[in-house]
Amino acid sequence: MKKYDGYAIVTGGARGMGAAICRQLAADGYDIVCNYVSDSSRAKVETLAAEIAEKYKRRVIPAQGNVAKYEDCRRVVDTAAAALGEQIAVLVNNAGVTVRAELVDHTMEDIERVLGTNLMAGIYMCKLVLPYMYRQNAGSIVNITSIGGMTGFVRQTTYCTTKWGMNGLTKALAKEAGPHGVRVNAVAPGFIVTDMTLENKPAFESYRAASPIGMLGDPEHIAEAVSYVVGAEFMTGQVISPNGGLVI
Structure with a gap:
């Protein structure tokens, strides 16, 4: 597996899958720029930093910032470059939110928040880190999408739309960035037990029953997949899906 020179940026890295990805990439030998949004998450990042x-x-x-906003994304990348230099080796676009409601019941604020965090943030962050990666003719971008971007979920239309969009970003950008030495792939998790999914706990057993191997996913399962994709130098433009067999 390829190890790039430089460090990794992980958006939404304070908890859940993001924190697991930070730990795994640190184990793989990367320093980490861990993006978070709220002041309350700062303590989680500091605890994670001490552990790593x-x-x-x-x-x-x-690196604090709401990555749904372009200027905040710019500040995250500027913070990274100021602290660790210009050798950005890995970007993981992990930040994500959802709204569980039928589309007719979404507010415009709901729609804008989900689109901004799940889709526009990925576009913004790629735009900002690519010049660094192009200068070194190397880099690996991993977009965290979802099986919702492959099949669709009831009462999560906006969320699923953003994940389809991230899959499209992955495939198109892989062709554009490949000649510059940059690979772009996506990891599309199935049902993963995190803070975000705990509110849907009544559905846990139905998801477990639907899995041919009778499992729900843990954040570490996704972190392992990200680690593989980051270093898989013959892989680009792909969407791999650790989902316990929910989608085959």
């Missing part, structure tokens, strides 16, 4: 420093001897740089 002790266990893996890697640095974690906190």
Whole structure:
């Protein structure tokens, strides 16, 4: 597996899948720029940083910003470059939110928040890190999408739309960035037990029953897939889906 020179940026890295991805990439030898949004998440990032420093001897740089906003994305990338230099090796677009309601009941604020966080943030972050990766003729971008971007979920139309969009971004950008030495792939999780999905806990057993191997996913399962994709130098433009067999 290929190890790139430089460090990784992970959006939405304070908890859940994001924190697991930070840990895994640190274990793989990368320093991490960990993006978070709220002031309350700062303590989680600091705890994560202490854990990674002790266990893996890697640095974690906190970078606050709402990646649904272009200027905040710019600030995250500027923070990264100021702290760790210009050698951005890996970008993981992980930040995501959802609204569980029928589309007719979505507010415009709901729609704009989900579109901004799940889709526009990925476009913004790719636009901002690509010049760094192009200059070194190397880099790996991983977009966290969802099986919702493959099949659709009831009462999550806006969410699923953003995940289809991220799959499209992955495939188109892979062709555009490949000649510059940059690979772009996506990891599309199935049902993963995180803070975001705990509100849908009544559905856990039905998802487990639908899995041929009788499993729900953990954040670490997704982190392992991200690690593989980051270093899989013959892979680009692909959407791989650790989903326990929910989608085959």
